[in-house]
Amino acid sequence: MATTTYLAASTRALAEEMERDPSVWALGEDLGRGGVFGQYKGLQARFGAARIADTPISEACIMGAAVGAAMAGTRPVVEMRFSDFALCATDELVNQAAKARFMFGGQATVPLVARQPIGMWRSSAAQHSQSLEAWYAHVPGLVVVAPATPADNLGLLKSAIRADDPVVYLEHKDLWAAEGDVPDGEHLVPLGVADVARAGRDVTIVTWSAMRRTSLAATETLAGEGVEAEVIDLRTLWPWDRDAVLASVERTGRLLVVHEAVTVAGFGAEIAAFVAEHLHHRLRAPVRRLGAPRIPIAYAPPLENAARVTPDAIAAAARAMLAPAAARAS
Amino acid sequence: MATTTYLAASTRALAEEMERDPSVWALGEDLGRGGVFGQYKGLQARFGAARIADTPISEACIMGAAVGAAMAGTRPVVEMRFSDFALCATDELVNQAAKARFMFGGQATVPLVARQPIGMWRSSAAQHSQSLEAWYAHVPGLVVVAPATPADNLGLLKSAIRADDPVVYLEHKDLWAAEGDVPDGEHLVPLGVADVARAGRDVTIVTWSAMRRTSLAATETLAGEGVEAEVIDLRTLWPWDRDAVLASVERTGRLLVVHEAVTVAGFGAEIAAFVAEHLHHRLRAPVRRLGAPRIPIAYAPPLENAARVTPDAIAAAARAMLAPAAARAS
Amino acid sequence: MSPASDEARPPARNLDRERLTAHLDTMWRIRAFEEAALRGLSEGLVRGAIHPSIGQEAVAAAVCLNLARSDLILSTHRGHGHTLAKGADARAMMRELLGRAGGTCGGKGGSMHIADFSVGMLGANGVVGANIPIAVGAAHAVALRGGPEIVACFFGDGAINRGPFLEGLNWAKIFRLPVLFVCEDNAWSATTRTADLTAGEGAAARARSLGIPAQILDGNDAIGLDAAARDAIAAVRAGEGPRLLHVRTYRMTGHTAADAAGYRDAAEVEAWRARDPIARLAAALAEAGVDPARLEASRTEAAAEMADVLDDARAAPWPDLAAAFADVQDVGDPAERAY
Amino acid sequence: MSPASDEARPPARNLDRERLTAHLDTMWRIRAFEEAALRGLSEGLVRGAIHPSIGQEAVAAAVCLNLARSDLILSTHRGHGHTLAKGADARAMMRELLGRAGGTCGGKGGSMHIADFSVGMLGANGVVGANIPIAVGAAHAVALRGGPEIVACFFGDGAINRGPFLEGLNWAKIFRLPVLFVCEDNAWSATTRTADLTAGEGAAARARSLGIPAQILDGNDAIGLDAAARDAIAAVRAGEGPRLLHVRTYRMTGHTAADAAGYRDAAEVEAWRARDPIARLAAALAEAGVDPARLEASRTEAAAEMADVLDDARAAPWPDLAAAFADVQDVGDPAERAY
């Protein structure tokens, strides 16, 4: 065990996989200088400019080339810099990467990882702050991963690189500096398996990415009030760990989904709908979602905060679900 | 009243708005020859090549230019040919059109209509068959419209053109030839207001686009069995008519959402989650969604059909919700 | 459209008759395949759109017959010719167009997504220009592992107005990748004249502005194309980086089989019909002394083969329903657990 | 980076002193504004990223001062200079950078989305190259209504490798739109040397391949730029269609204010520092007989103005919380009804 950052964990993951498999390479802008957040630091010196490739500002070609390179037998790790810029490569990701294997009747796989840093950071405004995981979960062919801890960023990135599917890999910009313990040896986290970040009996909070931390903060407050919330960090959004969520909600009778993205048509809708479909009669309170209002993210800090889900909001929502009234009125 | 097609209704809508407002114009590929489905037929002869503009195969620039032209005081109607090709213009639609008004603090509006024909038609395979309305509903700044009838295509397209917001306007390829009555005079349908396509007391089917027709077909079967289903055609997905849906489900106690798109993270999840949040205690059966499995759409007709929601499937789902067991088990 | 001023000069008459007769065979096979597909369409057997390349066969033949089997190609919506010329099985191709079991893609792709990875054909594409970055990436993979293969990427004159054309060519040049870009300039983008949509001189001029050597060629001159393709492929294989062939040709049908193409001038169509690449090559071979019976057999055998191929496809079963849920993905496979 | 071989020749010495002194004033104001912004950043007042244009001021001044107020511009992430030169209020701009009430965008956009529609500045952009199609579309709107305005569109050397560059230039040319494209070639794309990412000779060569007249200019020569911009703008306004200025310059800071730019050669930086566009223009004006006190006042007044501007912004209130929910959309307005 050693303490490391979410950022350093990702660097280690990529380095380990590049060491292990010569067909793994990375491509994106400014990777030679370490990448825009430093997540590629030292890798070009270690693996050379061919395998840590500096590309033009050509997101469509970065993603499209990765599709071709993946079909031709390599395992590209694509860096999109900000998930917002991946919108310059949507055709390549959604019409090409996600569909090629199926359209060609299984003749090819497309083992690429599309790293797309998501989320609000600090005054980054509407074009550098989005979280669009719900989009990718909706697209057949794609795997969607959103790690929340250093250990998971290590273990999930490694698994993503080894997967034969195109994986949309969403690191959160506000987590780069987050610290945590990671195992020393080989550490793989399986795709599609949730992590119970905190056990509890009263309400199940399902979350992912930076909202794991925010949700855990809320549980402290709640615990002080005698409310024991369970926090499930999904880690992978497609396939999401339905068994883990259903099992927990069956126990607690209450589901609160918390995510940073816009609530409307966010991935929380999928989870809430699924649980409502499958556990309606076990619910002791209506399912509930907490996410951002349907507004672009503003630059000014107080306005930016209007789009943030806070520990207080989470605690308040959980509290309301536990109030006796919740079981009756709606 | 006159009988017309969904296609002709759209031609009429655009012609009327171009007649009424000289700042309205249309741009896209092959519009001069009538557009790929004939929806622009005769318009270039009538309004000239400047206002019915034939563009290069440059979806990014078509959408981006429309953003600039909208901010500079015109009302462009963008033709994307197939909604799948709009993925070549995602940055322009989502990062630019949707956010400009907000980012610039209200200095500009972006009154554009992005027409994106959606849906399965016949053996069009994975890159010409998608329905991604859920994506656009998730994006602050966008209005999302999906008309199902000739009258609505007339009245909603006119309203979309008059709106000061960017409107994603999703016509369904399989509806072009559909016939229906349309009023003779000026006919506007307000954005955001659902249409009760059929009244019923037993179950509320919420749907839109081509699934209106499929759902209505299912209600015939159900009626024969004594089940009276209400069919609500949302018509606009953002803002969707929550009042109409809540009022109906309050009466019927049962919600079935039916859409052609993939179920996972489809817009049905939003509706089901919202209703489960707000009407949990009024529900006489769990909410239920019917959509496509999470598979790309195949070319071969029998495989393509595997992704289709059928009247039978809808009737079966409704029937199951009415079975006494539905109110108990989950 | 008159022939381009700087098209390749007619080749000398000392033809490699055997080699070019093979080209003729391929061209006839492409034409016969597409004519059979059109019959299949009119019979309601082909359910999706098809984009015939009738009139453009020389380009596919010249490029693909100069490639090795291990070389790779990326194609467009108008890709039957490329696929067949690269060596795909006509039977599997026709089954694909009919959406039947045994199709190259198991019936899941159809004409617009036809592919045969076993012969290096990495896919047609339904999105204009999207195949360019994919081709460049395939070449990048080849370069990374130091393979001897090259990648040929076909696209139309309309595709050069899409961003990926610029991004892909720029990429290929700076990474010095083994890609041969082939612009099949048939003067039309669906129903619109490409010249009206295109600034400057087109594909070759744009390639040259990126430092990519480019040639403008007569796409209906099979002999000249063969020589040019051979040279360009040799240069690319020698590690000189990407090249572009800007080939002027014409599609004799509408954009899709359903398009009557009434928007074109009859005189324009007739002028190009007179330049039919198959007839021209056949005439040149006859003049060079190839047995007329051999030339006639080239046509009739192709026709007979493709009639069989259509019959085979017509009789083939539909794919198993399970195929709709297969090959989506490994992780979160929809077949694994119904949602 | 040595100056381009075909840069404009040094101008004759019969300067329009008044005109060029105004340019100097603008350049000093841009520099002082950005230096104040950097102070604001180091004090923690500016919370988002800023991309200074220090060293590139001559381009903004030359282009914008040759435009009419009713002309339109589209800018980049490095857009303070363009915005100020086009006539935006420095106070409102600084408030925007600090995210305060009274900012040009009400504090909602910040540096990367700065805009002032009242002076024809239709926005900076956080997405490299995305402003090009928008500029083209604004020009399309002008053309549709037959207005006299033109549109200037700024972008960096890195942006020319994005697809929208091709799509936008092609579009402007075929529709013969009144657009002046201005490529501010500072030799760097964030932390990577653009030359390593760019095939061919760059912006001017690519524009020419599209039939768009293009000039390569010394971006640190305010006098030459002024003349070139004036001519190009006149041609565009006369309806000759789009033009492109490929302007070679240098940013003296890192990519963002947070970037120490250690990846650059000290000699390269020093060579460009010696070519500082403000110092060069001031020297030329002094040589042409402009009163040294006037030249000194140009600098000191700008500095004083921008110190005030920063103080004003510092004291300004945050925007009202309601602004977070305003100006999203009319139909389905989130402020109307909470979800």
Ligand SMILES: Cc1ncc(C[n+]2csc(CCOP(=O)(O)OP(=O)(O)O)c2C)c(N)n1
């Ligand atoms: C991105 C995109 N836009 C539009 C289309 C519709 N479309 C299919 S083929 C075609 C014309 C293509 O012209 P060209 O590239 O010259 O190829 P050709 O059909 O002439 O072979 C168009 C517009 C598409 N498939 N993809």
Ligand SMILES: Cc1ncc(C[n+]2csc(CCOP(=O)(O)OP(=O)(O)O)c2C)c(N)n1
């Ligand atoms: C589509 C996109 N890709 C990447 C970025 C990140 N980025 C911001 S500025 C920049 C460098 C741009 O270089 P250039 O166009 O030369 O402009 P300069 O910064 O030199 O003024 C990059 C890569 C972005 N904003 N948008």
Ligand SMILES: [Mg+2]
């Ligand atoms: Mg063509």
Ligand SMILES: [Mg+2]
């Ligand atoms: Mg630059």
